[in-house]
Amino acid sequence: MIQIDPYSYHCGAIDCFNEMIHAGLKRIALSHPAATREERDQLIPFSREICQKYGTHFYLEDEPLLTDLFPISMNKGKWNIIYWREKEDLDSYLQIKADKQALLASGEYCAEARRQIALRFGQLLSYPEERSLALMAENKELEPIE
Secondary structure (H helix, E strand, O other): OOOOOOOHHHHHHHHHHHHHHHOOOOOOEOOOEEHHHHHHOOEEEEEEHHHHOOOOOEEEEOOOOOOOOHHHHHHOOOEEEEEOOOHHHHHHHHHHHHHHHHHHOOOOOHHHHHHHHHHHHHOOOOOHHHHHHHHHHOOOOOOOOO
16 A cells, blocks of 8 residues: 555645535534644645635634543644634634633533533534534543643
8 A cells, every 4th residue: 555644644634624614514624633833834835725725714723622522632732723614613613612711710611511512512513413422422531620
């Protein structure tokens, strides 16, 4: 089998996700988490080109939204690019982040509130609710809350 370098692999995923957003199959999509800002930023020129091709946009995320949808190590301390078409979808993402921060600040980010944040994020990623619930149930690496 031909080996694909990581950059080319990520570019293929970016193209696929933006095609899905353009077709209305996804509201937002995330790049693969990058270990460094520099690694993420190498994808900016390609992201610009692909977004122009599909009529989508991108947002550089330096502090990703951490929820029980994914294992904490997948995104904590990582850098992402969020792809979107409708401004309201990016605004929804940013609102979920703000709502989580408010819940954390008030000490209310637990139980049902925590579950709802993850479900809202899954919905924004266009995951069926049952799949979001399954991902949350499978996740054994949750964010510790102090």
